[in-house]
Amino acid sequence: MTTSTCESCGSEETTLYRVHRRYITPQAWDTPGVDRILDEVESWCFACCTSYPNVFAEEPEQDTPRP
Numbered sequence: 001m002t003t004s005t006c007e008s009c010g011s012e013e014t015t016l017y018r019v020h021r022r023y024i025t026p027q028a029w030d031t032p033g034v035d036r037i038l039d040e041v042e043s044w045c046f047a048c049c050t051s052y053p054n055v056f057a058e059e060p061e062q063d064t065p066r067p
């Protein structure tokens with residue numbers, strides 16, 4: 001079984017997800033809110049997909065559970 005490194009946390013995982021990182025900054029009284037999706041595709045592990053904002057770059061394999 002091969003493992004790959006999560007580009008977000010550096011964890012060695014067997015299953016990584018192709019995602020676009022998303023930056024969300026809530027609006028404050030002195031700053032406008034930011035909701036930005038990067039063009040760059042990164043490989044993230046399950047934990048990062050559920051912990052940080054992201055948008056899937058492609059559908060996971062059919063037998064891969066979606067976070």
Ligand SMILES: [Zn+2]
Pocket residue numbers: 006007008009010011044045046047048
């Ligand atoms: Zn990770």
